[in-house]
Amino acid sequence: MAIPGTASVGPVMDSTGGGCLLAVEGLTKRYDGVHALRGADLSVRSGEIHALLGENGAGKSTLIKALAGAIKPDSGTIMVRGQPVELGTRTDSMRRGISVIFQHANLVPQLTVAQNIVLGGERRRLGFLRDDGQRESVQGVLAKLGANIDLNRTAASLRSGERQLVEIARALLQRAHLLILDEPTASLGIEDVENLHRALLDLRESGMGIIYVSHRLEEVLSVSDRITVLRDGTTVGTRLASESSTADVINLMLGRDASHVFRKSSDARESVVLKVTDVATATGLSGVSFELHAGEILGVFGLLGSGRTELARALFGADPVRSGSIEMQGEADRKRTPYNVARSGIGLVPEERSAQALFSQLSIIDNMTSGRPWLYSRFGFIRSRRRRELVDDMSRRVRLKAASMGQIVSTLSGGNQQKVVLGRWMLGGSRILILDDPTVGVDIGAKVEIYRLISELTADGTAVLLLSSELPEVVGLSDRIMVMFRGCVRTIFDRPGATEEALLRAAHGEAA
Amino acid sequence: MTQLNEAAPQGTGLADTLSRSNLQNWFTKPTSKSLVMNVGILIVLSIWLSFATTQFASSENLTNVIRQISFVGIAACAVTPVMVAGGLDLSVGSIVAVAGVTAATFTAQAQWPLVWAFVVGIIAGGVVGGLNACLVVGMKINPVIATLGTMYIGRGLANVVAGGSPVTGVPLEFNDLATSFLGSIPTPVVIFVVIAVVMLVMERKTVLGRWTIASGGNQEAANLSGIPVNRTRVILYIVSGLAAGIAGILINSRVATGDPTSGAGFEFDVIVAVVLGGTAITGGQGTILGSIIGVLIVGVLNNGLNLLGVSTFYQNIVEGAVLIFAVGIDEVFRRTWRSILRR
Numbered sequence: 001m002a003i004p005g006t007a008s009v010g011p012v013m014d015s016t017g018g019g020c021l022l023a024v025e026g027l028t029k030r031y032d033g034v035h036a037l038r039g040a041d042l043s044v045r046s047g048e049i050h051a052l053l054g055e056n057g058a059g060k061s062t063l064i065k066a067l068a069g070a071i072k073p074d075s076g077t078i079m080v081r082g083q084p085v086e087l088g089t090r091t092d093s094m095r096r097g098i099s100v101i102f103q104h105a106n107l108v109p110q111l112t113v114a115q116n117i118v119l120g121g122e123r124r125r126l127g128f129l130r131d132d133g134q135r136e137s138v139q140g141v142l143a144k145l146g147a148n149i150d151l152n153r154t155a156a157s158l159r160s161g162e163r164q165l166v167e168i169a170r171a172l173l174q175r176a177h178l179l180i181l182d183e184p185t186a187s188l189g190i191e192d193v194e195n196l197h198r199a200l201l202d203l204r205e206s207g208m209g210i211i212y213v214s215h216r217l218e219e220v221l222s223v224s225d226r227i228t229v230l231r232d233g234t235t236v237g238t239r240l241a242s243e244s245s246t247a248d249v250i251n252l253m254l255g256r257d258a259s260h261v262f263r264k265s266s267d268a269r270e271s272v273v274l275k276v277t278d279v280a281t282a283t284g285l286s287g288v289s290f291e292l293h294a295g296e297i298l299g300v301f302g303l304l305g306s307g308r309t310e311l312a313r314a315l316f317g318a319d320p321v322r323s324g325s326i327e328m329q330g331e332a333d334r335k336r337t338p339y340n341v342a343r344s345g346i347g348l349v350p351e352e353r354s355a356q357a358l359f360s361q362l363s364i365i366d367n368m369t370s371g372r373p374w375l376y377s378r379f380g381f382i383r384s385r386r387r388r389e390l391v392d393d394m395s396r397r398v399r400l401k402a403a404s405m406g407q408i409v410s411t412l413s414g415g416n417q418q419k420v421v422l423g424r425w426m427l428g429g430s431r432i433l434i435l436d437d438p439t440v441g442v443d444i445g446a447k448v449e450i451y452r453l454i455s456e457l458t459a460d461g462t463a464v465l466l467l468s469s470e471l472p473e474v475v476g477l478s479d480r481i482m483v484m485f486r487g488c489v490r491t492i493f494d495r496p497g498a499t500e501e502a503l504l505r506a507a508h509g510e511a512a
Numbered sequence: 513m514t515q516l517n518e519a520a521p522q523g524t525g526l527a528d529t530l531s532r533s534n535l536q537n538w539f540t541k542p543t544s545k546s547l548v549m550n551v552g553i554l555i556v557l558s559i560w561l562s563f564a565t566t567q568f569a570s571s572e573n574l575t576n577v578i579r580q581i582s583f584v585g586i587a588a589c590a591v592t593p594v595m596v597a598g599g600l601d602l603s604v605g606s607i608v609a610v611a612g613v614t615a616a617t618f619t620a621q622a623q624w625p626l627v628w629a630f631v632v633g634i635i636a637g638g639v640v641g642g643l644n645a646c647l648v649v650g651m652k653i654n655p656v657i658a659t660l661g662t663m664y665i666g667r668g669l670a671n672v673v674a675g676g677s678p679v680t681g682v683p684l685e686f687n688d689l690a691t692s693f694l695g696s697i698p699t700p701v702v703i704f705v706v707i708a709v710v711m712l713v714m715e716r717k718t719v720l721g722r723w724t725i726a727s728g729g730n731q732e733a734a735n736l737s738g739i740p741v742n743r744t745r746v747i748l749y750i751v752s753g754l755a756a757g758i759a760g761i762l763i764n765s766r767v768a769t770g771d772p773t774s775g776a777g778f779e780f781d782v783i784v785a786v787v788l789g790g791t792a793i794t795g796g797q798g799t800i801l802g803s804i805i806g807v808l809i810v811g812v813l814n815n816g817l818n819l820l821g822v823s824t825f826y827q828n829i830v831e832g833a834v835l836i837f838a839v840g841i842d843e844v845f846r847r848t849w850r851s852i853l854r855r
Contacts, residue, residue: 070736091738106736108729110796111722112537119726120737124719152537170737 021046021209027076036062038233049210051220054230068100069093099176101167103183109156116155117170141172145199161192180211190508197223217246266479267458268296279324283310284487295458299478300467303507307487308467312436316348317341347425351436357421360410365391367409371424394423415446436467471500485509543799546790550805565819581811582704583759587782589711590755592803594748598728598795602659604756606666607637608775611760613670616679616770634757641753645746670772679770690766700762715800728795785810788838
């Protein structure tokens with residue numbers, strides 16, 4: 001791979017700074033036949049913040065897990081300070097000075113801040129705790145991060161920004177040389193992000209190497225020194241952050257000009273198929289109002305905790321609506337339950353495919369036909385041949401790649417699994433499709449096909465509510481974009497007015 | 513990140529430990545809430561019983577209550593950490609029979625000295641605990657199923673060894689352990705107190721105690737912090753088996769034989785007490801002190817129902833209702849806990 005503009009992996013440089021802390025070469029890893037990594041390279045120096053970028057499914061998480069010692073790569077080398085190392089377990093990795101802060105909170109909610117920071121490294125004698133003596137150093141590392149957090153609070157009572165800092169404090173206490181942060185800002189407000197970045201810059205000054213993984217490109221470019229982009233499990237380039245623009249990075253990530261992936265024209269029609277007025281729920285939505293037209297793609301963007309998923313659940317009848325009204329065209333006047341909603345021609349592709357959408361031990365047939373049993377049954381009895389025909393037709397339409405329709409879905413790739421879920425709601429036709437992050441964990445090829453399917457559907461008049469955390473996707477596909485913030489609709493942009501920057505600002509609650 | 517925090521950096525002095533913010537922190541823990549509530553329940557129940565019956569508050573009766581609860585108490589102190597670490601042990605009732613029958617057989621048939629026979633009985637309990645650990649930790653079998661299996665296997669083994677009826681030919685001194693006094697305190701109570709203290713120290717002062725909470729509270733985080741989660745759980749299961757073995761020796765000593773039917777329903781009493789004491793069935797949460805209060809409540813309740821002349825059938829109904837109530841309360845607490853987490 002060409003690595004323009006920067007020194008590639010080389011021998012250890014002088015020890016004062018710029019020394020090569022970590023060098024990863026040709027790392028590969030397969031999971032059940034799927035190549036998660038196929039030759040990833042990465043080099044990180046002491047005293048730099050190195051951004052690791054790539055789309056979902058590009059292999060970032062797998063690479064991080066390999067560095068953390070949580071998985072064993074199939075081939076390739078990892079060198080720490082010029083020495084090849086084998087990172088078989090977490091302890092191996094920690095002993096080499098590598099500390100990883102995973103995306104999902106890694107604190108024990110029932111333990112206090114102090115207990116969490118020393119967790120696994122408690123000072124002890126003959127098995128008895130001596131960690132009272134560690135309080136001072138714990139206090140010290142928190143102070144170094146500019147955090148003033150009561151050591152006796154339980155981790156459960158911390159805000160997400162505080163939790164992040166506690167985790168970094170833990171890494172500092174373990175004298176980590178290399179800190180890896182996986183999506184550290186996903187759930188943080190602007191102020192917390194700034195605090196975090198300030199702390200990271202301080203750590204960089206002290207000579208620590210930092211790998212920073214994030215989807216928020218502008219944020220990443222502003223804080224990091226170099227960036228490395230992964231695509232489909234391979235390193236496609238390492239650049240200086242100061243010489244890269246967001247557009248360059250996106251092109252590198254996608255491997256082509258981003259605009260080609262998405263559709264051009266709008267299929268929106270006059271008739272309103274969904275009218276939501278002033279909806280509030282116990283799950284945190286309040287005063288949500290919008291209209292959805294036939295054939296329209298309404299993008300819904302928001303950060304974690306903004307109420308995107310809650311909106312999808314409320315519309316589908318999975319959570320009760322406390323006040324306000326949801327009117328769907330042609331909907332029978334029945335209680336709003338998922339069964340009745342599905343019956344009236346609405347489909348939901350939920351956020352977490354394996355946990356919320358698939359019956360992973362069942363076949364493609366069973367999974368695809370689980371949404372609308374009335375299409376192929378009579379008096380409660382399944383008509384197997386009819387069901388078979390339906391699934392065969394649909395699998396051709398969504399271009400499913402599978403050995404047979406009897407194949408167990410857990411053995412399919414992420415993209416094909418998602419096509420099964422989409423197919424479930426395309427069977428019998430849906431007037432409204434609610435898609436919650438439909439391309440998470442899906443490779444580029446399948447992504448493009450999913451976009452093509454969405455366009456096909458809207459051409460037929462299906463209205464799509466596209467909830468997504470990926471800006472290029474929302475901007476590229478939607479006719480209008482609704483931005484949510486803390487359970488409310490912040491603004492609704494028409495496509496021409498929606499830039500990624502404007503969306504992000506609105507999603508952070510800033511005035512548009 | 514500083515604006516929400518009023519607390520200044522703290523030292524470790526006594527005044528600090530008792531400071532208001534520390535008390536506030538203590539009260540935000542769900543285990544503390546259930547502890548306070550349970551102590552309240554225990555006091556109200558005791559006051560009510562001492563008015564409703566004439567015998568309850570007498571020193572003989574109270575000694576009797578304490579002696580009765582010490583068996584369940586010993587096992588509860590060791591089952592609590594197993595559950596906090598995210599496990600469960602249903603086999604403790606059968607271990608009572610295994611330990612008792614083993615000890616009785618060794619004295620009656622092999623003529624071993626009493627002390628060594630008791631030791632062998634306790635070790636037999638530890639072996640069943642080790643088997644639980646192999647199944648749950650080693651083979652990753654669900655703890656309910658695995659310990660339900662060893663519960664039946666243990667009961668069967670005790671019956672096979674004893675030949676289906678209590679072991680005969682046990683020396684009279686076998687009875688002394690459970691019926692004797694140390695000073696004016698019944699020996700089983702002394703043993704219970706010693707075990708409770710040891711387990712409390714383990715819980716609060718050792719790395720094992722800290723790792724127990726971490727393993728059950730967030731297994732992923734514990735693993736990623738380099739904590740030996742499996743080793744922690746193995747030790748806890750073995751300790752649970754050993755403690756149930758000690759309880760089994762005492763229970764069988766009281767009836768002066770090795771009875772293969774002893775300890776039937778014992779696991780139920782233990783789990784009712786532990787869950788009532790605030791231990792979450794999902795792990796991560798629970799204290800030994802809480803379980804001891806739970807044991808006291810169940811003991812006082814049973815004794816009170818006896819004194820009031822309520823038949824054992826009704827007692828079963830009450831105990832079952834208490835278990836459901838305790839889990840219901842646990843569920844409510846967990847929901848508020850989760851909403852705190854989400855904030």
